[in-house]
Amino acid sequence: MDLPARLAPFFARRGWSLHRHQAEMLERAEEPALLLIAPTGAGKTLSGFLPTLAELAENPRPGLHTLYVSPLKALAADIRRNLLTPVEELGLPIRIEDRTGDTSQAARRRQRADPPHILLTTPESLALLLSYEDAPRIFEGLSRVVVDEIHALAESKRGDQLFLALSRLQALAPDLRRVGLSATVDDPAEIAHLLARSPDPCAILHADPGERPDLSMLDAGRAPPWAGGAALHAIPAVLEEVRRHRTTLIFHNTRAQAEIFFHNLWLQNDDALPIAIHHGSLSREQRTNVEAAMLRGDLRAIVCTGTLDLGIDWGNVDLVIQMGGPKYVKRLVQRIGRANHRAGVPSKAILVPANRFEVLECVAAIDAALAGDLDGTPRGPGPLDVLCQHILIRACAGPFAADDLYAEIRTAGPYADLARADFEACLDFCATGGYALKAYDRWRRLLLRDGFWQLRDPRAAKRIRMNIGTIEDTGTLSVRLRSGTHLGEVEEYFASTLTPGDTFLIGGQVVRFEGLKEMTVEVTRRPDATPRVGRFGGGKFPTSVALTRRILDLIRQSSPDLPRHTADWLALQARVSRLPRAERMLVETFEAEDRWHAAFWGFAGWNAHQTLGLLLTHRMEAQGLDPLGFVATDYALLVTGLREVEDPGSLLDPRDLREGFETWLQGNAVMKRTFRGVATIAGLIEKNLPGSRKTGRQATFSTDILYDTLVKYDPGHLLLRVTREEAQRGLVDFGRIEEMLSRIQGRLDHVRAPHVTPLAAPLLLERGRVPVEGRGRERLMAEQAARLLEEAGLEDLT
Template identity: 55%
Template sequence: MNHTPPLPTLPPAFQAWFAAKGWAPHPHQLEMLAAARAGRSALLIAPTGGGKTLAGFLASLVELAEDPRAGLHTLYISPLKALAVDIHRNLTAPIEEMGLAVTAETRTGDTPASKRQRQRRKPPHILLTTPESLALLLSYPDAGEIFAGLRCVVVDELHALAGTKRGELLALALARLGTLAPEARRVGLSATVAHPAALEAYLSKTGRAPAEDVTVVRGGEAAQAEVKILLPGGEKDEDRLPWSGHMGLYAIDRIYAAIQAHRTTLVFVNTRAQAELIFQALWHANEDHLPIALHHGSLAAEQRRKVEAVMAKGGLRAVVATSSLDLGIDWAAVDLVLQVGAPKGTSRLLQRIGRANHRLDEPSRALLVPANRFEVLECKAALDAMRAGELDGDPPRPGGLDVLAQHVLGTACAAPFDPADLYAEVITAAPYADLDRESFDAVVEFVRTGGYALKVYDRFQRIRPNADGRLEVADKRVAQSYRMNVGTIVEAVTVKVRMGRGRILGEIEEYFVQWLRPGDTFLFAGRLLTFQAMRENFVDCTPGGEGEPAVPAYMGGKLPLTTQLAHRVRGMLEDSASWPTLPGPVEEWLELQRWRSVLPRADSLLVETFPRADREYLVAYTFAGRNAHQTLGMLLTRRMERMGLGPLGFVATDYVIAVWSVKACEDVDALFDQDMLGDDLEEWMAESSLLKRTFRNVAVIAGLIERKLPGHEKTGRQVTFNADLIYDVLRKHQPDHILLQATQEDAARGLTDIRRLSDLLVGVQGKIVHRRLDRVSPLAVPILLEVGKEQVAGGAIEALMDDFAETLIEEAIGGDMQGSLQI
């Protein structure tokens, strides 16, 4: 017997609107309406093009049409300002076409102050905003009045927020709304969901799953996307598939031809630097003068909005973009997505492919452009995973204490609170569901006094008990400062490179410096420099240095290869039966590797060592992602120093790490012993500036360091200087301070990826396969080319690298086989 309740019937005006459009409501849209009428929250998982947005708003529009009322009815939360504006435009059309007496407005950081003030006095029925603007609204004394009549909160692209600090801030805001507007239901919209139970918990008013108050609705299947790998097809040298590199510039003519052949193309890349290079190369190739634009997060907001507006009108043939356009902007004219460089994850790839067509009945079309031979394997693995319906990504982490501290202060800005009541509310937010009372009280104490080591300073005493024993904001200045600094996005800081007696050579990202230790050499502005110290906002260095320059880590795309995709790539390397499905040059490359050495296996760690040019090289095929490999490189070089091997530097990709030294490592098992995650890790992190820089971000989010102050804004130098002083005080006098705990947790999960590195080292103990070779192996050529790129400076880099590549390839495959293979 079927116990599924019948789907509800739309009101006549809505039926007529659908009919006039030649549409019929999707079953999942009616299921969302049914859940709303039952007063239940709902998670909608539906492919792009399935009408998720209308499904999210449908119940609100019906309720407002059937029972007109004043005041705020529905909050829409978007991870992007641009998406909120786009959704507002799409929502306005049905409201106007049905003649509904419903008002809808956006509220973001770009909204004029006068309009924001009016929205508080007279809110629209539907307000489209961001997590930061919602946190700001909740900090006002009239928050209870603003949200008293709230009936629905719609969170778009929920998967993109859950598991991030912005998502943690939003979860706490939802918990606050649960108190202010207990009748409000919650709606989550998402196309790519790897961990549905986590999102169900996020929407639940209990913060846990399975959630009795959340209905999970699944949309129909979309047409299978048509995705192909774009590979070189000519016999010229420039048409060959590169052995290394991450930009994909070799394929620019084929990328341009694809743009010419389609109406509108989104060209996705992985980094802002890559976006600039691809865009510049396309303009050089643009003989037809096609309108092509650029869009990434470092561009001015006005320029980004201009691109979005022209694109919405169908005025562009292509946009080169980073993740700034990953999420949900509905440009119906887009009929092709190009991903230049490997996607790093199946879920991310699906999200980007979904930007094409926006229709369930038509397949999205996409081309993947691998930048090198390893990336061919990654693209193939991503396609296989996508066709198998496998999504990837880590489940959301527990909430950060720095974000909680910001929320505690924001709550006090609105009204005095009782800590016991606030704790009961906070643990209904999914990221904080398991937060113990002791940790919560420590956070409140930090907001109240700054903690034991800082309580003597009045500036850190931001809340205080009132006559009733409840905690309230200390003064108006604290509340004003909170509202100026709300949010969890901390911009990257640049630092100046200073040589000798104060000559400034230029600026580099602070991240560049985090991995350097005194005495390390590096290249900058065409010079070999020796790093001396990081002082305030300056990198002090001296000219020259001994030996080859060490290779520092770069911020890169901050998108490390997912564990699931890495596993598939390793599986392809191990399964020679799958090689014939790969491009000829890649298959031959793997055959050469099997002939010269062995292939990496999923159940072991292959380490190759070989001499080259008076240096000894160690190459490990670890497949743990770039962040974990950067940490591993630092730990390996420390251990090699103690072994007397004279390490000179290292370089890492998502797949491989290479270290070069004066002497060869003979005891590889000892080198990779997992005990390096103990004292070695602690000593390195204490010596490097990594923890200080991570602490700076934590301190800014927690409100200990204010970026903006009434009347002026602090410089990056001032913020860093203040954070460094406080960090040193806390380490000395209160090492268990909650912000130091938060710093350690962020460092372990983020740039150092210690969890993934730990899993790697534990898993390979007793399973290391060491191959001592007399020359570089074919599989090691790409990583050695990365070494070459790091050490070559100036305008002649391309010619020099071509020569270096030819030399390495000839060494790897040797004259005895070279004539019979396409390399």
């Protein structure tokens, strides 16, 4: 299809012509749903808006025409700047505005009364708009909704909320057309299913793949260290790359790593190059200042995290550096696309492994990215806590019939198979709070009158609107002695992994975790104990299943792409022991430093191996093997003890592990933490109140009481069911353990080595060892005491 006449001058002045996929978007503009997968720099976002600009240029009309939804407020603002250029240059009568959490109340009121032609927003702001009584008037003329970076939304509860909002929009504007945009979709059919107006199909358009990216692994002049994750050894080589490029984005997987690297990078920045840091824990003002400096081209490098992953057009960026293994190929491809963000120019990225194992991961990730082999995590059905919030949002907008709402919700992709019983359970929760809570007025929010459900008290709408959203708050927790003395703070993630009795270090003191109460980690001093958890400072991203398989293939095939030092390391491992294989588990046992060690090469990710370590050491204690501790990585679990593990297969029985996991989970703080998030999303807990905001301390105090109450009096409560499902999928990642056990089917390669093996040696150097309290440690203490008594000549006096 040719470019519409009103838009042609804009393209002509720039020497542009329509890409094939842009012409197809214009030709197929009337289709009910369309998913465009196009590489970065291919004009993907403009493609989504071309039909809108063409329609409004030829036939301007008042009212809201197109809704644009993105995961980031900054992305909405960036798109607004880019769209205003052709609109103002061509003098088109099109009003474009954004509506996010940063939009003033006055502007929001005006937008409801007089909507712009194009409104750019986020899932949370859209849900809020749909909660008002005048939503039918606002959206009745809506023609198109454009969902940008749809892959990023589809991976979280924000996406579930968005797809529910789309089902509501479709009911208000039956002729609404949906457009999804993304550069990194691992399963196009799945995303198309989520976007489609069920049962209508969703067409999928693939743009030309574009220029092959320029990917390589950094040559730091020497091999990376055997263990660790900071990659500080590479700073001189990284600075040299920064000097050779205009603007470099230096990506890290965690904020803590970014802060450490930025600090050390600055100390070695002898040329005083303008370098900044950008991540989600910084204030909005700081982030905005960094973004403005990037747009002006004032910065040579920005150390950053996922906050700069998505499709904002930073025109001066010509190099991306990924520090450490990317963990997901999809994340790497997304980040690569930030460099040379324009058509016809290849993106350029350099990967920097932090240790020897990450050399394997980086090579595998480069191969996968060049092959277009993206990874992903299978989606489950739409979560019920998000559905509960949606029901409350719908009630704020006015009365509804249950049958109508159920039918409407089933048109949302994640909820296409929603059972009527689950819908009724959510509706009952919204109406009464559930069996154990129905006597309390505060949770009786809906009533049935004349066949229609409505708010029991219309004043509740304000409180519901103040708590719309699915982004769970994270932060720090105070650590206090029972006497009330404040010792410091730890991250919520770290606290959620603790079980009563665990000991850890804080401020140089060894303390014992007693419980989580009122947003406070309550502890007692244990100066005589060895800390069970040696460090804290944020979670780790597990390597994806697909990337793990490629790593195993690299090991098996002895790939020529591997650096010489890594190839020699694997060759030595093959001579001394065995190489891990995908369909079998390699278990190596050996004696070193007067201790027995067992290395379980599960390749199941850090979270799963950490959980497996807790379960296996418990079983080893029961078998009298005297475990002392373990360390987990993405690739393996190394358990240390006083006795040899002679039969590792006996520790890996799936039924016994499941039973042990169930018992462990019951007493772990992860359940209460997960329940808090579920309860907040579902509306059981209100963090924002008129005139004030409930503190994390108050919210956790409330959820602790509610959790204990429901466990005791209503164990089948809807939110407890949701909590249990999420806890198993979340931090503990037991699903990856079961996937690993299913993959190996009991097939073990047990190697009894005479000494530490080449592959296991780096595991002995890893930090984060988790000590185990039990008979093994008691035996060591007894032996140490006996030696001291003997040295003092007191052994005969005992």
